[in-house]
Amino acid sequence: MQTAIPSLVPNVVLTGLVNAGKSSLINAMTRESISIVSEQAGTTSDPIKKRFELLGVGAINLIDTAGFGDTTHLSHARYQKSIACIQEAHLVLHIIDAQTWHIFDQKKDLSYVTKKSLLVFSKIDLISPDEEMKLREQYPQALCVSVENEASIEALLKAMANQLHQQTPLLLDGIKLAYPLLVHVIPIDSEAPKGRLILPQMQLLREALDLHLTSVVLQVEELATYLTKHQEIGLIVTDSQAFKEVSAINTKRHPLTSYSILQARQKGDFSYFLQSLEAIAKLPNPAEILMMESCSHNVNHEDIGRIKIPKLLQKLLPHHTLNFHFFMGQSFPQSLETYDLIIHCGSCMLPAITLQQRTKQAQLAKIPMLNYGLFLAHANHIVEEAIAVFSEEYP
Numbered sequence: 010m011q012t013a014i015p016s017l018v019p020n021v022v023l024t025g026l027v028n029a030g031k032s033s034l035i036n037a038m039t040r041e042s043i044s045i046v047s048e049q050a051g052t053t054s055d056p057i058k059k060r061f062e063l064l065g066v067g068a069i070n071l072i073d074t075a076g077f078g079d080t081t082h083l084s085h086a087r088y089q090k091s092i093a094c095i096q097e098a099h100l101v102l103h104i105i106d107a108q109t110w111h112i113f114d115q116k117k118d119l120s121y122v123t124k125k126s127l128l129v130f131s132k133i134d135l136i137s138p139d140e141e142m143k144l145r146e147q148y149p150q151a152l153c154v155s156v157e158n159e160a161s162i163e164a165l166l167k168a169m170a171n172q173l174h175q176q177t178p179l180l181l182d183g184i185k186l187a188y189p190l191l192v193h194v195i196p197i198d199s200e201a202p203k204g205r206l207i208l209p210q211m212q213l214l215r216e217a218l219d220l221h222l223t224s225v226v227l228q229v230e231e232l233a234t235y236l237t238k239h240q241e242i243g244l245i246v247t248d249s250q251a252f253k254e255v256s257a258i259n260t261k262r263h264p265l266t267s268y269s270i271l272q273a274r275q276k277g278d279f280s281y282f283l284q285s286l287e288a289i290a291k292l293p294n295p296a297e298i299l300m301m302e303s304c305s306h307n308v309n310h311e312d313i314g315r316i317k318i319p320k321l322l323q324k325l326l327p328h329h330t331l332n333f334h335f336f337m338g339q340s341f342p343q344s345l346e347t348y349d350l351i352i353h354c355g356s357c358m359l360p361a362i363t364l365q366q367r368t369k370q371a372q373l374a375k376i377p378m379l380n381y382g383l384f385l386a387h388a389n390h391i392v393e394e395a396i397a398v399f400s401e402e403y404p
């Protein structure tokens with residue numbers, strides 16, 4: 010039976026001096042008694058790993074470590090193990106007892122942490138409000154928590170999710186544009202949410218602003234007129250559903266791609282996704298298809314995942330019996346061997362690290378995997394055109 014690969018799940022490592030409150034924090038985050046807590050220094054001797062579902066991220070490993078500053082004869086061995094955990098970490102939580110904040114020296118005490126880390130002052134209930142104010146003034150970026158205060162633990166979990174999300178590359182990372190102008194083609198049809206844009210559309214607009222690119226946002230109907238008047242276009246990005254139409258209008262062959270292709274490249278293992286396209290024509294008959302959606306509430310995607318993609322795949326393989334298995338929510342099946350193909354949603358709510366871990370799991374189980382956007386591009390015969398802009402990366 011295939012099991013999840015622990016080292017590929019994001020590792021969040023709690024480190025700090027003995028008695029800093031690391032084990033207590035793990036217990037408070039998981040609401041379980043995972044680690045022994047005591048006022049005796051050096052209670053945790055070996056690293057303890059706990060799988061945890063972090064809201065907005067999915068599975069992570071919370072890793073409790075032996076504290077630094079242990080004076081027993083085992084201190085060196087423990088130190089080595091804790092350092093090894095930090096080396097494997099995707100995020101380090103550096104826990105400091107708030108009662109000692111004034112003697113904490115960030116430069117010296119954190120010199121061993123080369124990873125992305127969060128500074129967390131624990132046992133905040135044990136210092137006076139006055140001291141707490143001074144601490145917050147000196148370390149405005151730090152989190153102040155107490156196991157006695159549930160809201161502070163929730164804030165810590167949120168900050169962890171944010172940090173893991175920030176490890177996601179940008180949609181435009183590595184793309185070379187001949188001109189600093191981006192055309193966003195956003196159809197406002199019955200599937201478009203009322204009064205707002207969807208996440209990848211907003212993200213691309215924001216990235217364009219950060220990069221000082223000029224953005225032109227329009228619907229398909231306005232595109233032809235715009236293109237007759239403007240020649241110097243860096244990239245056109247369209248909703249995949251309108252790709253064919255946009256491609257036909259784009260007679261001057263300006264670089265063109267879709268939001269979902271950008272997302273597949275941003276978050277997944279794009280080479281594996283592309284490679285997996287070849288497996289579609291070779292699917293066994295009958296074939297078991299895992300449709301994976303990371304949120305259980307999104308009606309638009311439900312339509313794409315539950316109706317459009319199954320119909321299109323059946324059209325590509327008219328003589329096949331296709332059994333679709335729908336898996337919704339944050340978790341991912343531990344065993345993938347029963348499936349012949351995995352089609353994952355765009356993962357806009359998941360950090361890249363989580364989708365990459367899932368892709369690795371599929372790869373190890375030798376199950377082809379791609380995402381909705383790439384499948385839709387394949388079914389509409391537009392993959393080649395939509396990835397031409399990354400031709401240096403995926404020749």
Ligand SMILES: Nc1nc2c(ncn2[C@@H]2O[C@H](COP(=O)(O)OP(=O)(O)OP(=O)(O)O)[C@@H](O)[C@H]2O)c(=O)[nH]1
Pocket residue numbers: 026027028029030031032033034045046047048049050051052053054074075076077131132133134135154155156157
């Ligand atoms: N008042 C208060 N006490 C806390 C808090 N967190 C931890 N403690 C206490 O601090 C002591 C040390 O806590 P642990 O969680 O065992 O600390 P640790 O960092 O895991 O210690 P080692 O495993 O020895 O490195 C225990 O007596 C806890 O009850 C807190 O938020 N508030």
Ligand code: SF4
Pocket residue numbers: 302303304307310354355356357358359
């Ligand atoms: S693409 Fe996935 S993560 Fe994003 S809204 Fe749809 S179901 Fe949720």
Ligand SMILES: [Mg+2]
Pocket residue numbers: 031032033044045046052053073074
């Ligand atoms: Mg401990």
